[in-house]
Amino acid sequence: MKMSIARAAEILLGGGIVATPTEGVFGLSCMPDEPAALLRLLAIKRRDPSKGLILIGSSREQFAPWLDASAPRIPDPDPAQPTTWIVTTAAGVSRLLRGDHQSLAVRITTNPVARALCDAVDSPLVSTSANVAGGPTARNRFVLRRKFAACVDYILPGDCGPASGPSEIRDLQTGDIIRPRSQ
Secondary structure, three states, X not given: XXXXXXXXXXXXXXXXXEEEEOOOOEEEEEOOOOHHHHHHHHHXXXXXXXXXXXXXEOOHHHHHHHEOOOOOOOOOOOOOOOEEEXXXXXXXXXXXXXXXXXXXXEEEOOOHHHHHHHHHXXXXXXXXXXXXXXXXXXXXXXXXXXHHOOOOOEEOOOOOOOOOOOOEEEEXXXXXXXXXXXX
């Protein structure tokens, strides 16, 4: 697995896109500070750029450059119930990441493969579900390879889990649920 993580990190740091297992679904990942990779990722997904993207990281500290310093502390993650938090961004965060919002969606990942990859690049990663906008999300490697092998630069081996679908999304300030937890 170490060689796979190293290969994926090399591709990401070179501006590429990697399919990565996360807590509930496979994600398509790139570095958050690579505009060309962000545009390519949005094109692969056919995602409306106004919606924004999710960042995953292995620790709160990895998000520091992206979030407003006065934002509330991101809660500790629950491996069985992953939660993505909407948090106010720092000044200058790319519209390609935040969409039409002054906030950013972030999650401390508990998936060991995703965590190791964030640590290997020493950065949070964009992690948007492996699907074309509005379509079903890839939860197994067969579907992932069939749909995205020709579109991404690398598919990182590993399994999704322990959740059974995409994370819940909540506003960190208000606690409001933006996207309920999948059952």
